[in-house]
Amino acid sequence: MWKYEIGLNLQCSLVVGDLDDDGNLEIVIGNFYNGMYAFNGEDGSILWEYKVRISGVSCTPALGDINNDGILDVIIVNNAEFLCALNGKNESILWNTTKITYHCGSSPALVDVDNDNRLEIIVGLEA
Numbered sequence: 001m002w003k004y005e006i007g008l009n010l011q012c013s014l015v016v017g018d019l020d021d022d023g024n025l026e027i028v029i030g031n032f033y034n035g036m037y038a039f040n041g042e043d044g045s046i047l048w049e050y051k052v053r054i055s056g057v058s059c060t061p062a063l064g065d066i067n068n069d070g071i072l073d074v075i076i077v078n079n080a081e082f083l084c085a086l087n088g089k090n091e092s093i094l095w096n097t098t099k100i101t102y103h104c105g106s107s108p109a110l111v112d113v114d115n116d117n118r119l120e121i122i123v124g125l126e127a
């Protein structure tokens with residue numbers, strides 16, 4: 001159907017979700033050097049591209065509506081150990097944490113652990 005040469009050093013898996021609420025799935029994937037891409041699944045065109053500050057992405061991103069606005073958000077851990085939340089529709093930054101002290105080699109998980117209908121973000125850190 002289509003293909004896109006994303007560059008060297010893909011270390012994470014892709015995730016799929018309807019980021020812009022048009023009924024078609026998008027594909028989200030991170031590049032070790034550059035950052036994140038969201039592709040329109042129906043034709044492979046780029047919905048958005050987000051340059052991660054300092055370094056790229058080696059962990060699979062997580063998709064979920066963390067601010068309950070009806071739009072899927074993209075949660076990223078980048079290689080400089082920043083946790084970042086993007087609006088899935090237009091890659092605007094919802095928030096960006098300060099540096100996580102330890103290396104994070106896993107993907108974030110989104111779960112409502114306290115049953116308040118708001119998702120929590122769980123990341124594993126390497127001590």
Ligand SMILES: [Ca+2]
Pocket residue numbers: 017018019020021022023024025026
């Ligand atoms: Ca879509």
Ligand SMILES: [Ca+2]
Pocket residue numbers: 064065066067068069070071072073
């Ligand atoms: Ca949202």
Ligand SMILES: [Ca+2]
Pocket residue numbers: 111112113114115116117118119120
């Ligand atoms: Ca919660």
